[in-house]
Amino acid sequence: MRSFVSSQTGISCAHCRAAVACWAKPVLMLEVLCSLGTLMEPYAQQIGFEAENAGCDRAGEPVVRGVSFSFSPGDALQLFGPNGSGKSSLLSMFAGLIPLAEGALRWHLGDEQSATPFEQSVFFLGHDASVKPSLTARENLSFWAACYGAGKERIDAAIDSVKAMTFADLRASRLSAGQRRRIDLARAVLADRPVWLLDEPAAAIDSDGVEVIRNMIAEHRARGGLAIIATHDHLGSGYQRLELGR
């Protein structure tokens, strides 16, 4: 139930971490923009998210306690911990799917006049694939595009971003677990939301797919997005870390 936050440079206090983020973020953003060779549209919202001694329970039992951090646009956190340590529970709590048991969570979703509702600001990728087997990958994304209010012209870009063109017109029932996961990930591009909560995005994904995920997240951060990711894969530098124990 113990947890602590540290940056990859080993700095562990919330104030020091903020100082690291101050110099690390512009460098990261510049690298990403240069590597893409293009300027991306930043998110309209300036996102902030703070946790203060936050904790959650499952079935009345405490699972996670004492989580504290303060995130600003472009920040990303990787959640680590053994099976059952509470990574999915914590993500679900951040997404508002299970209640906060103690402490506080504070979201800043834009200026008072222009703040976007929470449910339209957050993209949550759960453990299980969210593709309907009887539809093709493209039809699945067409469904999600309608849910997110995304134009149909964005579907091809989303498919392309996860390198799924070769199987986009196959029924999902014929896809491998990793191919289905790529279609799940394409939803993040369609949703175009500034907060990503990703539970094991690289599950069943090959090394090429992990590289795709790294790039997607780097691009998201460069646009000012915020990401919290439960994964055992190395996603690159510039991530803060939260270690959960049993």
Ligand SMILES: Nc1ncnc2c1ncn2[C@@H]1O[C@H](COP(=O)(O)OP(=O)(O)OP(=O)(O)O)[C@@H](O)[C@H]1O
């Ligand atoms: N729906 C549920 N009802 C009751 N208890 C649950 C439920 N889901 C998870 N738990 C319990 O909460 C604890 C944390 O589970 P959680 O799934 O958050 O861990 P995790 O770190 O994501 O695990 P994994 O690495 O296996 O995905 C476990 O002890 C588990 O038994």
